[in-house]
Amino acid sequence: MSTRSVALRVRATECVGMYTLLRVQRGPIDPGLPGQFFMLRAEGLLLPRPMSLCTAAAGELGFLIDPIGTGTETLARLRRGDEVAVLGPLGHGFPLDATRPVLVGGGIGIAPLPYLSETLGRPPALLGFRSDAHAVAAELVPQADVVIDPVRVTEPLADLLVASPEATPLACGPEPMLEAVARLASHAWLAHEAPMACGYGACYGCVVPIDGELKRLCLEGPTVRASRLYEHCGDALSPAQARTAPEAGVAA
Amino acid sequence: MSTRSVALRVRATECVGMYTLLRVQRGPIDPGLPGQFFMLRAEGLLLPRPMSLCTAAAGELGFLIDPIGTGTETLARLRRGDEVAVLGPLGHGFPLDATRPVLVGGGIGIAPLPYLSETLGRPPALLGFRSDAHAVAAELVPQADVVIDPVRVTEPLADLLVASPEATPLACGPEPMLEAVARLASHAWLAHEAPMACGYGACYGCVVPIDGELKRLCLEGPTVRASRLYEHCGDALSPAQARTAPEAGVAA
Amino acid sequence: MTRILNASGCLDALAVPEVARSLDVFVTKTVTPLPRAGNDPVRIAEADVGMLNSIGLANPGIDAFVRDHLPRIEALGVVLWVSVGGFSAEGFAHCCAILDAHASIEAIELNVSCPNVTAPADEASSIVAAARAATSKPLYAKLSPALPDITAVARAAEHAGADGLSLTNTLRGLVLDRGTLEPILATATGGLSGPALRPVALAAVYACAQASDLPIVGMGGVETGEHALALVAAGASDVALGTVLFADPAAAERVRVELDASARRRGFASTDDAFRRAHGLASPRPNAPVGPQEEHGLLPIMATEPVSL
Amino acid sequence: MTRILNASGCLDALAVPEVARSLDVFVTKTVTPLPRAGNDPVRIAEADVGMLNSIGLANPGIDAFVRDHLPRIEALGVVLWVSVGGFSAEGFAHCCAILDAHASIEAIELNVSCPNVTAPADEASSIVAAARAATSKPLYAKLSPALPDITAVARAAEHAGADGLSLTNTLRGLVLDRGTLEPILATATGGLSGPALRPVALAAVYACAQASDLPIVGMGGVETGEHALALVAAGASDVALGTVLFADPAAAERVRVELDASARRRGFASTDDAFRRAHGLASPRPNAPVGPQEEHGLLPIMATEPVSL
Numbered sequence A, B: 001m002s003t004r005s006v007a008l009r010v011r012a013t014e015c016v017g018m019y020t021l022l023r024v025q026r027g028p029i030d031p032g033l034p035g036q037f038f039m040l041r042a043e044g045l046l047l048p049r050p051m052s053l054c055t056a057a058a059g060e061l062g063f064l065i066d067p068i069g070t071g072t073e074t075l076a077r078l079r080r081g082d083e084v085a086v087l088g089p090l091g092h093g094f095p096l097d098a099t100r101p102v103l104v105g106g107g108i109g110i111a112p113l114p115y116l117s118e119t120l121g122r123p124p125a126l127l128g129f130r131s132d133a134h135a136v137a138a139e140l141v142p143q144a145d146v147v148i149d150p151v152r153v154t155e156p157l158a159d160l161l162v163a164s165p166e167a168t169p170l171a172c173g174p175e176p177m178l179e180a181v182a183r184l185a186s187h188a189w190l191a192h193e194a195p196m197a198c199g200y201g202a203c204y205g206c207v208v209p210i211d212g213e214l215k216r217l218c219l220e221g222p223t224v225r226a227s228r229l230y231e232h233c234g235d236a237l238s239p240a241q242a243r244t245a246p247e248a249g250v251a252a
Numbered sequence C, D: 001m002t003r004i005l006n007a008s009g010c011l012d013a014l015a016v017p018e019v020a021r022s023l024d025v026f027v028t029k030t031v032t033p034l035p036r037a038g039n040d041p042v043r044i045a046e047a048d049v050g051m052l053n054s055i056g057l058a059n060p061g062i063d064a065f066v067r068d069h070l071p072r073i074e075a076l077g078v079v080l081w082v083s084v085g086g087f088s089a090e091g092f093a094h095c096c097a098i099l100d101a102h103a104s105i106e107a108i109e110l111n112v113s114c115p116n117v118t119a120p121a122d123e124a125s126s127i128v129a130a131a132r133a134a135t136s137k138p139l140y141a142k143l144s145p146a147l148p149d150i151t152a153v154a155r156a157a158e159h160a161g162a163d164g165l166s167l168t169n170t171l172r173g174l175v176l177d178r179g180t181l182e183p184i185l186a187t188a189t190g191g192l193s194g195p196a197l198r199p200v201a202l203a204a205v206y207a208c209a210q211a212s213d214l215p216i217v218g219m220g221g222v223e224t225g226e227h228a229l230a231l232v233a234a235g236a237s238d239v240a241l242g243t244v245l246f247a248d249p250a251a252a253e254r255v256r257v258e259l260d261a262s263a264r265r266r267g268f269a270s271t272d273d274a275f276r277r278a279h280g281l282a283s284p285r286p287n288a289p290v291g292p293q294e295e296h297g298l299l300p301i302m303a304t305e306p307v308s309l
C-alpha cells in the first residue's frame, strides 16, 4: 500500500450524463486492481474523499464523480491544470478469477466497472439508473444492459442467475441494491461504501458490520464477499422470489 | 457614516517602490475627506483591514499598502477583476483649514498624503523612508522633501518650524515619529493607528489613550490633535532640542 | 419567527443606530457594577479560523449606563436587551435590580461566561438565582462552551429561574505574531469567535435543547442564513450575529433573507420543521428537493450589487 | 529536539508500519480495560473548519492488546507510548499495572478527556494518582480543552504525579447534513479536531506552560511546521499530528523539515528560543529578518514533487 499522497495535475473534467469524469495525470501512481480506491483531496477540503478508479487509460487515472456534497462537488469542479492530492491504490479489488463474472452497477456504483470490464475482457454488465440522464454513463461500460427506475437492476440479474446460476455478480451500488444482490447470490462480491477519513486504517471511521463485527472497510474491503456482509443472503430467496420481493434493490 | 460594505472590482495593482497601490473602481462610494479611512476585505480574510484613502482619481479609490502581515499581503496580491469589500469613508479626516499646513509622512504613513496634498493645493511635504526603495513612493506626493534613514523626518521639520512656528504639521507615520512630531508641535494633527476589527465603533478593539482615557480610535480619529494623544508635547522641547533628542522620530 | 439579534459586545447602537435598527433585538455590551476601562491594547487579532478579542468588558458601569446611555438608546426605538456582568452574584443582582425599573428593557442577559475576566462558571446557578430575586424581567443565561458538560449548567440555570439561554460565548484561544512568535494580544490569550466556534456552538445548542425546555439564542460563527438555519435546527429560537458584523454591518438583513430562503428551499413550513428534523422528533412533511446551495462568491458576506446607504 | 508523535487514535502502526516508523514516537489508540466495539457508524464528518469523530474508543481491550497487538507493535521497532482510558480510576490503574511489565513501552498517556464517552475530567487527579501507584513509567495526562480553567486541572495532575501533559483532546462539535439538517454522526455530536482546534490548543499549551513545569506534548490542528513551531513557542516540548495524517500520511517527515526551517528562518538556535520569545522570558538573540513565510500552494500538505513509496 502506498502511504504517500502525490500532487497530480488534472488533465480534464468531462460531463458524463449527470456525473463528472475527472481525468488526472497518472504520475508515478500504480492504478492498482479494479475495485481498489484512491483518496482524493483538492484545495478547500480538510479530508480526502474515497473514489474508485473508473478508467485507466495510458498515463491517466479517471474517476467518475457524483457531486452529492461538499467534497464531491469540489472534486467535480476541478479544471485542467488544477492540483489534486492522490493517495492509493488502497483496499482490496474485485476477484479477477470469479466464475462467469457479471458486472452489476447502480447509479454512481458503475464507477469501478469500466476498469473492471476492461480487465476482465468485457464480461456482460447490468446497469440500473434513476433517469435517462444518469444512464448516459452506461456508455463507459461495454456490453451493458441498462434499466431505468422503476425497473430494478436486480430484475434482469435474477433472470440471468436463473439461466446461469454459477455466474458471479460483481456489484457496486447503493446499499439496498447490494442487499438485494446478496439475496440473489451469496457468492457475489459487493463493493461497499462508508464515509472514510483516511482510507488506510488510521481513523476507524469507516467501520461496517463484516462477519458480524464492526470492521474497517478500507482494510477489509471495499469489495467484500456478500456472505460476509449480510447474514441472510443467497438461498434465502429464490431468484424468482427476489425479483418480486418489495425490498429488492432500487436502481439509484 | 456608511454602514454598508460594497463589493467593488479591482482595476489594477501597481508597485510603488516597496508598496502596492491598489486601485479599485469607486462605485457608489464617497471618497470622504483626506485622513478618513475605509475597511477593506478580500477573499480569505475574516476581518477587514483599515486603509487610508491615498488617491482619489475620477471613478477610482487608491490605497497604498505595505504588506506586513496576512491581511495586507492578501490585499496587495489582488489582481484586476478581483472583488474587494469596501466600507467607508470612516472616522475623521485631517482639518482642511489648518494654518500653513505641512505634510509629514514616515514610511507607509505617506498613504493619506497624496489625497491630502491634492485637496490642500499641494502644500510642502516632508517624507522619511527607511531605504531608497521605499522612498520611491515619494513620487505620489508633490512638493516633497525626502530624507532616508538614519536621517529622520523630524530634523527638517524642526528646521521648518523654527522658520515658521505657525506652520501646522499634518502627520502620519509610526508611533515614535508621531510622538516626536508632537514634541515639536502640540498643535500638530496626527493620524494614529491601531488594529481595528470593525472600523465603526462596534468592537472596542481599537482603543488608544486619548485625553488620558482609552477611547475608540475609529470614532475619535484616526486623526487626532497631538495634544490629545501625548501629555508632554509641544513646548516641552524646543525644535532645536527635538532635532538632537535621542527619542526623536525614526523614519520607519 | 426566528429573531436576529446582535451578540453582546459586537455592536454599539449609539455609534450606528441604523445597524441597531436592522436587528429584531439590540443587545448591549456587558455592563458591570463599576466602570471598567477594559484590557490594554492590542485587544483584537485575526486567527486563521476565527478572531480573538480581549476587550475585557470595557463599559461605563451600571450607574453611568442607566444615566447617560440608556436614555439615548431608548430614543432609538429598538427592542432592547441589556447584558449584565459582575464578579459576584451580588454584583449581578445589583445591576438587575437597577435595570428592573426600566420598562424599555425587554430582557436581561447574564454574562456568566466572559473568558477575559475570571469566569464564574461554577456559580452560574447562584448568579441566576440572585438575579432572579432582583428582577422580574426575563433572564437569559449566557454560557461558555468551555465546560465539561454544558447541559448540567443549562439545567442548573433553568432551575435557578432563568427564562432562556444564550449559547455561546467565546472559547479561549491564542494567536502568536507570525514573525516574532509573541502573543499578539496584550493579555496573550483571548476569546475566540467566528468560524472555529461554529461547530462547537452548534453542539452546545443541540445538547442544551435536548436537556432543557428554555428558549435558546444561538450564536457562534454565524455568517449566512444556512449557518443560522443550522442553529435553529439544532434548537435555537433566535440567532445572534457577532464577528460577522465587523466585516458586514448589514449582515442582519442579509441573514434574515437567506434564512427564509434556506428554510423554504427545504420545504419547511416554519423553522420548527427544521428543529424537528434535526432532533428526529417527527417525520417532517415531504420536503422539496434541495437545490444547489446558496453560492457564495469570493466575498460571501458582501452585497452582490453595489449599494450605498 | 522537538519530537513528532502521532495523536492517539489517528494512526494504526500495524496497518502502516512505515508511517509509524516516520514518527519519533508511536502512540496507540486508547486502550480500555474491556474491549469496545465503539459507536455505530456514521463516525466521521468533515466540518467546515475541522472534522468530527465519534469513534467511541473502539479497541480490543487491554488483555487482547497486550496478547495480540503489543508483540506485533514491538516487532516494528518504534518508540512506543500506550494511551489508556477507563471509566474509573481503578480502570486506568488496572491497565497501567498490566502495561508496567512491558519494557517496550516508553510512557503511558492517560486519556482523561475523550468527549465521546462520559468524561471524567473532574477526576483527573484521582485517575493520575491511581495510575501513579500502578506503574513507574512516565505518565502523560491528556486533557480536554473544554474546561473553565485547564491550568487548575494541569496543576492537579502534576501534584498527583503526572510526568507530562498531552494538550489537547478534541472539543465537542456538531455538523448537520446540509440537505436534511439531520446530524451526520450517529451519535449526533462528536469530537472536533483540525484547524478549528488550533488557537484553542495553542492557548491551552501556553497557559499550562506558565502554570506547570511538566513537559507538554502539543497537538490540535497542526498541519505545517509553522503550526508546530507555534506550539513549541507556546510551551510544547513535543508535537503530535492527528487529523493531518488522514490527508497526508507522510506529514511527519514534512512537518519535521518545515519546523527546522521555520526556526532557522527566525534565527533561533534551538526551539527553546521560540519558547522564551513567546513567553517574554528573555530577549532572544538578535533574530535574522523573517523572510517570506513558507508559501503553501493549493494543496499545502502535499509533496510538491510526485514521489511514490
Ligand SMILES: Cc1cc2nc3c(=O)[nH]c(=O)nc-3n(C[C@H](O)[C@H](O)[C@H](O)COP(=O)(O)OP(=O)(O)OC[C@H]3O[C@@H](n4cnc5c(N)ncnc54)[C@H](O)[C@@H]3O)c2cc1C
Pocket: A037, A049, A050, A051, A052, A053, A063, A064, A065, A066, A067, A068, A069, A070, A071, A072, A073, A108, A111, A112, A192, A193, A194, A195, A196, A222, D177, D179, D184
Ligand atoms: C471505497 C469507496 C469508493 C467510492 N467511489 C466513488 C466513486 O468512484 N465515485 C463517487 O462519486 N463516489 C464514490 N464514493 C462515494 C464518495 O466517496 C462519497 O460520495 C463522498 O465521500 C461524499 O463526500 P461529500 O463531501 O461529497 O458528501 P458529504 O457532504 O459527506 O455527504 C453528502 C450527503 O451524502 C451522504 N453520503 C455520504 N457518503 C455517502 C456515500 N458513500 N453514499 C451515499 N451517500 C453518502 C451524506 O450522509 C450526506 O447526506 C466511494 C466511496 C467509497 C467508500
Ligand SMILES: Cc1cc2nc3c(=O)[nH]c(=O)nc-3n(C[C@H](O)[C@H](O)[C@H](O)COP(=O)(O)OP(=O)(O)OC[C@H]3O[C@@H](n4cnc5c(N)ncnc54)[C@H](O)[C@@H]3O)c2cc1C
Pocket: B037, B049, B050, B051, B052, B053, B063, B064, B065, B066, B067, B068, B069, B070, B071, B072, B073, B108, B111, B112, B192, B193, B194, B195, B196, B222, C177, C178, C179, C184
Ligand atoms: C486608520 C488606519 C489607516 C491605515 N491605513 C493604512 C494604509 O493606508 N496603508 C497600509 O499599508 N496600512 C494602513 N494601516 C495599517 C494597516 O491597517 C495594518 O498594517 C493592517 O491592518 C495589518 O494587518 P495584517 O493582517 O497585514 O498584519 P497582522 O498580521 O495583523 O500584523 C503583522 C505584524 O504587524 C504588526 N502590526 C499590526 N498592525 C500594525 C500597524 N497598524 N502598524 C504597525 N504594525 C502593525 C502586528 O503586531 C504584527 O507584528 C492603517 C491603519 C489604520 C488604523
Ligand SMILES: Cc1cc2nc3c(=O)[nH]c(=O)nc-3n(C[C@H](O)[C@H](O)[C@H](O)COP(=O)(O)O)c2cc1C
Pocket: B203, B204, B205, C007, C008, C009, C010, C029, C030, C053, C055, C057, C083, C111, C114, C142, C168, C169, C170, C191, C193, C194, C195, C197, C219, C220, C221, C222, C240, C241, C242, C243, C244
Ligand atoms: C469584540 C468582541 C466583544 C465581545 N464582548 C462581549 C461582551 O461584552 N459580553 C458578552 O456576553 N459577550 C461578548 N462577546 C462574545 C459575543 O457576544 C459572542 O458570544 C461570540 O463572539 C460568538 O459569536 P460570533 O462567533 O458570531 O462572534 C464579544 C465578542 C467579541 C468578538
Ligand SMILES: Cc1cc2nc3c(=O)[nH]c(=O)nc-3n(C[C@H](O)[C@H](O)[C@H](O)COP(=O)(O)O)c2cc1C
Pocket: A203, A204, A205, D007, D008, D009, D010, D029, D030, D053, D055, D057, D083, D111, D114, D142, D168, D169, D170, D191, D193, D194, D195, D197, D219, D220, D221, D222, D240, D241, D242, D243, D244
Ligand atoms: C478519528 C480520531 C480518533 C481519535 N481517537 C482518540 C483516542 O482514541 N484517544 C485519544 O486520546 N484521542 C483521540 N483522538 C484525539 C486526537 O488524539 C487529538 O487529541 C485531536 O485529534 C487533536 O489533534 P488534531 O487536531 O491534530 O487531530 C482522536 C481524534 C480523531 C480525529
Ligand code: FES
Pocket: A195, A196, A197, A198, A199, A200, A201, A202, A203, A204, A205, A206, A207, A216, A217, A218, A219
Ligand atoms: S477510512 Fe480511516 S480507518 Fe478506514
Ligand code: FES
Pocket: B195, B196, B197, B198, B199, B200, B201, B202, B203, B204, B205, B206, B207, B216, B217, B218, B219
Ligand atoms: S475598530 Fe471596532 S471599535 Fe474601533
